[in-house]
Amino acid sequence: VSFCSSLRPFFFILYISSPFNKKPIHSLKETHTHTTTTNKMSILLPTNLQQCPPSSLSPSPPLLSHSPSTAFSVIGTRRRCLRLVTSCVSSVQSSVANGSAFAPAPAAVIVEREQIRLGLPSKGRMAADAIDLLKDCQLFVKQVNPRQYVAQIPQLPNTEVWFQRPKDIVRKLLSGDLDLGIVGLDTLSEYGQDNEDLITVHEALNFGDCHLSIAVPNYGIFENINSLKELAQMPQWNEQRPLRVATGFTYLGPKFMEENGIKHVTFSTADGALEAAPAMGIADAILDLVSSGTTLKENNLKEIEGGVVLESQAVLVASRRALTERKGALNTVHEILERLEAHLKADGQFTVVANMRGNSSDEVAECVLNQLSLSGLQGPTVSPVYFTQDGKVSVDYYAIVICVPKKALYNSVKQLRAIGGSGVLVSPVTYIFDEDTPRWGQLLRNLKL
Numbered sequence: 001v002s003f004c005s006s007l008r009p010f011f012f013i014l015y016i017s018s019p020f021n022k023k024p025i026h027s028l029k030e031t032h033t034h035t036t037t038t039n040k041m042s043i044l045l046p047t048n049l050q051q052c053p054p055s056s057l058s059p060s061p062p063l064l065s066h067s068p069s070t071a072f073s074v075i076g077t078r079r080r081c082l083r084l085v086t087s088c089v090s091s092v093q094s095s096v097a098n099g100s101a102f103a104p105a106p107a108a109v110i111v112e113r114e115q116i117r118l119g120l121p122s123k124g125r126m127a128a129d130a131i132d133l134l135k136d137c138q139l140f141v142k143q144v145n146p147r148q149y150v151a152q153i154p155q156l157p158n159t160e161v162w163f164q165r166p167k168d169i170v171r172k173l174l175s176g177d178l179d180l181g182i183v184g185l186d187t188l189s190e191y192g193q194d195n196e197d198l199i200t201v202h203e204a205l206n207f208g209d210c211h212l213s214i215a216v217p218n219y220g221i222f223e224n225i226n227s228l229k230e231l232a233q234m235p236q237w238n239e240q241r242p243l244r245v246a247t248g249f250t251y252l253g254p255k256f257m258e259e260n261g262i263k264h265v266t267f268s269t270a271d272g273a274l275e276a277a278p279a280m281g282i283a284d285a286i287l288d289l290v291s292s293g294t295t296l297k298e299n300n301l302k303e304i305e306g307g308v309v310l311e312s313q314a315v316l317v318a319s320r321r322a323l324t325e326r327k328g329a330l331n332t333v334h335e336i337l338e339r340l341e342a343h344l345k346a347d348g349q350f351t352v353v354a355n356m357r358g359n360s361s362d363e364v365a366e367c368v369l370n371q372l373s374l375s376g377l378q379g380p381t382v383s384p385v386y387f388t389q390d391g392k393v394s395v396d397y398y399a400i401v402i403c404v405p406k407k408a409l410y411n412s413v414k415q416l417r418a419i420g421g422s423g424v425l426v427s428p429v430t431y432i433f434d435e436d437t438p439r440w441g442q443l444l445r446n447l448k449l
Contacts, residue, residue, distance in 0.1 A: 115160045119169035119181035129207040137339035179322035186312040201316040208314040214307035216285045228306035237264040246270045246283035256309045275299035342431040348406045349429040354421035355397045364398040371415045376402035
């Protein structure tokens with residue numbers, strides 16, 4: 001049984017089994033197959049309905065999923081299940097009629113618990129890079145068993161780590177099941193959909209770099225199409241034959257096209273291997289994440305000017321309500337943010353120490369400051385180097401300490417030598433803790449605290 005509106009379809013998918021056929025008639029991605037007995041029926045229902053059927057109609061016991069963005073299943077007799085379907089269809093019809101079926105998702109419910117929950121990607125490069133970043137910040141994720149989805153951070157005893165799919169991290173932040181999360185900006189934008197309860201704590205974690213972009217074939221009618229404007233103006237597209245775009249970003253894609261005034265376009269949902277869609281004839285273009293662009297070239301596809309939807313990298317995101325209402329959440333975020341800021345600011349920085357002969361520290365400092373690349377973060381540190389001569393303490397040399405970026409390291413060493421520096425020592429910088437963390441102040445302003 002299905003009921004569809006012009007805005008969004010609602011599906012009621014019935015799984016009917018018998019002693020001769022234990023398999024469901026239809027299958028749906030990411031749902032479990034329930035083996036039922038004779039005269040039993042399993043129903044897959046959406047959980048985003050604004051109205052629910054009376055509890056007296058619900059089969060017992062129900063199997064419910066707590067995620068508001070996924071479907072739940074109920075199992076019961078055919079008669080009871082059909083009564084439930086009838087009630088739900090009536091609920092949907094009523095919701096569509098008065099518009100409540102498409103109301104925004106309710107705000108997250110902050111449930112009392114002592115632990116702060118941090119969501120991390122469960123697998124892939126993003127997962128490894130997120131754990132490595134925390135490790136570099138002296139936050140060690142301890143997972144007893146790699147098959148477990150919960151871990152601890154000993155340095156943050158009030159924090160639990162939950163490994164989830166990136167899109168589920170965003171969903172669980174919205175539902176209140178997670179308080180913090182590390183995901184790509186693309187995932188946050190697609191599944192967060194500008195929800196005000198999601199607040200970006202750190203927008204540049206320096207991994208997971210990619211961009212979401214439109215790509216078209218480099219042959220046929222697209223051979224001379226090199227910009228979004230040219231793509232939109234192609235005479236082939238009309239109301240009867242729109243531009244077909246295959247993508248996994250069904251929120252960002254239509255939004256981007258609408259913002260750019262592009263009409264006559266439809267989107268089809270696909271997961272993985274999008275590059276094959278144009279060659280198979282099921283799409284004219286694709287909207288997908290691009291890192292190096294090698295996969296596009298190998299499949300005879302090209303990006304076009306103006307076709308980049310967004311630049312993405314890993315971000316630290318939090319639930320606004322969790323930060324303001326959950327005890328200890330704000331303090332935990334402060335510590336994580338300070339560690340991240342200190343490590344990321346120090347990345348690629350080196351401490352350079354050299355001895356330089358001079359009559360006074362002021363003279364040496366003036367000589368160093370005349371070289372633009374030797375100014376350091378706030379200026380050079382100049383201190384006397386003491387030695388004993390004829391039983392007396394004397395000063396002939398001064399130690400110069402500066403911090404320089406890796407790309408300017410060798411030039412800085414050459415300049416130090418040119419002004420009389422010697423015995424140059426170089427060591428990498430691990431952390432740079434500022435007097436205050438700029439992003440912390442910005443977060444407090446966003447929270448109006």
